[in-house]
Amino acid sequence: MSKGGGAGLRWVRAEGVLWRRTQAAIVMLTAEAREPFSLTGSGRSLWDVLGDPIDEHALCLRLARLHGADVALVAPAVRQVLGDLARRGAVVQQP
Amino acid sequence: MTPPLAAAVAAHGLPSGVRSLPDRPLPAHQWRDVLGDAKDARTIGWLAQAVDDGSFATTEAQAEEAYELHAEAMGLALVLERLLLDVVALLSDAGVDHRVLKGSAVAHLDYPDPALRPFGDVDVLVPAERFDMAVATLLAAGFVRERPQLRPGFDRRFAKSTTLTSTEQLPLDLHRTLAAGRFGFALDAGDLFASSSPFRLGGRRLLALAPEERFLHACYHAVLGSPKPPLLALRDIAQMLLTKELDLVGVQRRCTAWQGQAVLARAVVLTWDTFGMVEPSPLLDWSRQYRPDAADRWVLRAHTVGRSGGTQAITAVAAITGVRQKLAFLWALIVPQRAFLGDGKARYWRWWARGAAALVHAVGRG
Numbered sequence: 001m002s003k004g005g006g007a008g009l010r011w012v013r014a015e016g017v018l019w020r021r022t023q024a025a026i027v028m029l030t031a032e033a034r035e036p037f038s039l040t041g042s043g044r045s046l047w048d049v050l051g052d053p054i055d056e057h058a059l060c061l062r063l064a065r066l067h068g069a070d071v072a073l074v075a076p077a078v079r080q081v082l083g084d085l086a087r088r089g090a091v092v093q094q095p
Numbered sequence: 096m097t098p099p100l101a102a103a104v105a106a107h108g109l110p111s112g113v114r115s116l117p118d119r120p121l122p123a124h125q126w127r128d129v130l131g132d133a134k135d136a137r138t139i140g141w142l143a144q145a146v147d148d149g150s151f152a153t154t155e156a157q158a159e160e161a162y163e164l165h166a167e168a169m170g171l172a173l174v175l176e177r178l179l180l181d182v183v184a185l186l187s188d189a190g191v192d193h194r195v196l197k198g199s200a201v202a203h204l205d206y207p208d209p210a211l212r213p214f215g216d217v218d219v220l221v222p223a224e225r226f227d228m229a230v231a232t233l234l235a236a237g238f239v240r241e242r243p244q245l246r247p248g249f250d251r252r253f254a255k256s257t258t259l260t261s262t263e264q265l266p267l268d269l270h271r272t273l274a275a276g277r278f279g280f281a282l283d284a285g286d287l288f289a290s291s292s293p294f295r296l297g298g299r300r301l302l303a304l305a306p307e308e309r310f311l312h313a314c315y316h317a318v319l320g321s322p323k324p325p326l327l328a329l330r331d332i333a334q335m336l337l338t339k340e341l342d343l344v345g346v347q348r349r350c351t352a353w354q355g356q357a358v359l360a361r362a363v364v365l366t367w368d369t370f371g372m373v374e375p376s377p378l379l380d381w382s383r384q385y386r387p388d389a390a391d392r393w394v395l396r397a398h399t400v401g402r403s404g405g406t407q408a409i410t411a412v413a414a415i416t417g418v419r420q421k422l423a424f425l426w427a428l429i430v431p432q433r434a435f436l437g438d439g440k441a442r443y444w445r446w447w448a449r450g451a452a453a454l455v456h457a458v459g460r461g
Contacts, residue, residue: 029177
């Protein structure tokens with residue numbers, strides 16, 4: 001994840017990530033990982049939105065609207081999850 | 096779990112499933128059975144869906160258990176899909192044509208959501224003439240054969256498939272054809288590479304069998320793959336027939352060419368009866384009227400109630416073309432290489448005794 005949220009860059013699911021949506025979680029396996037991991041709770045809707053490239057601010061707005069929450073509260077959590085997903089190779093940034 | 100409930104779970108979401116699911120939470124011991132059966136039969140995707148949409152009443156804790164088990168099954172599916180991608184890359188690099196069979200291909204191509212359809216191994220078909228090359232490629236990459244072949248060249252010429260294990264102990268079935276015994280020899284596996292259905296996985300384009308051949312393979316697996324038809328295979332058949340636009344004329348044409356009408360008819364009837372389906376289908380009408388001849392009934396028995404590898408092998412002899420091929424097949428059965436049997440004369444005699452028993456059984460039944 002680039003510093004400052006990667007101005008001008010958009011987040012999207014990495015092409016090589018394998019995933020399934022279950023009732024409780026998004027289960028995924030990245031190209032680099034040996035073990036699957038899960039995104040639960042509102043992470044599931046974050047994953048849905050990442051189907052198409054989206055910048056971080058727009059992503060936060062979408063999720064805040066979706067969950068009826070204040071964008072200022074949503075943004076730090078989104079940044080943390082994106083950082084974790086990026087480290088695992090599940091999401092990438094593109095122009 | 097009583098069979099009707101297991102079938103009702105597996106039929107969930109089908110247009111014409113008439114079996115009912117519990118409208119109040121089951122007692123703990125029955126729920127444990129439901130979960131255990133859904134795990135074993137790989138029907139957890141439909142159980143989780145039925146719980147989620149309220150069709151299967153549960154307590155909150157039971158629902159969580161179902162969802163957790165489903166997530167576990169999907170984790171395994173993903174690990175297997177990673178293996179599939181590795182296998183496909185290896186075969187492609189070695190110039191070996193291939194088709195993805197069953198699990199991942201069916202999950203992605205025949206279901207609205209691949210999460211509904213768990214699987215427990217990876218199945219890939221390669222052309223018979225490239226079989227040895229495919230095995231050598233995989234062995235060089237660290238895969239291990241489950242056991243040596245009967246005789247050198249046997250698998251390439253006669254086997255349905257060879258099971259290999261990855262470095263992470265995951266199972267891969269490398270197929271030469273779609274079925275064991277006579278039905279396997281009667282179909283021309285080379286024709287299966289003339290067409291395909293593409294699907295995307297992890298950013299790659301993979302090739303599966305064409306829809307009609309995928310459907311027939313599901314029928315072969317349901318009827319010939321185990322003594323009791325697996326609910327998962329029956330669900331695949333129902334799914335493909337009721338929710339996809341299958342070319343039934345094409346199905347019948349291929350089936351006739353494969354001499355597999357008895358398998359198709361039995362698979363369709365089993366599917367309708369198991370799930371209590373009421374949906375009309377011209378294929379069902381044909382299947383109910385179809386009467387297999389004595390030879391087909393004998394072969395079907397070798398795969399079901401009188402199931403034995405030896406008997407299935409004996410049924411294959413008639414379908415093997417050429418006297419030399421028949422003799423090579425029989426010779427391999429009678430005198431397998433030492434590596435296949437392992438050490439000790441006793442193992443050879445046990446093998447031979449099993450073969451003789453199968454022959455007696457086959458002749459007796461035939």
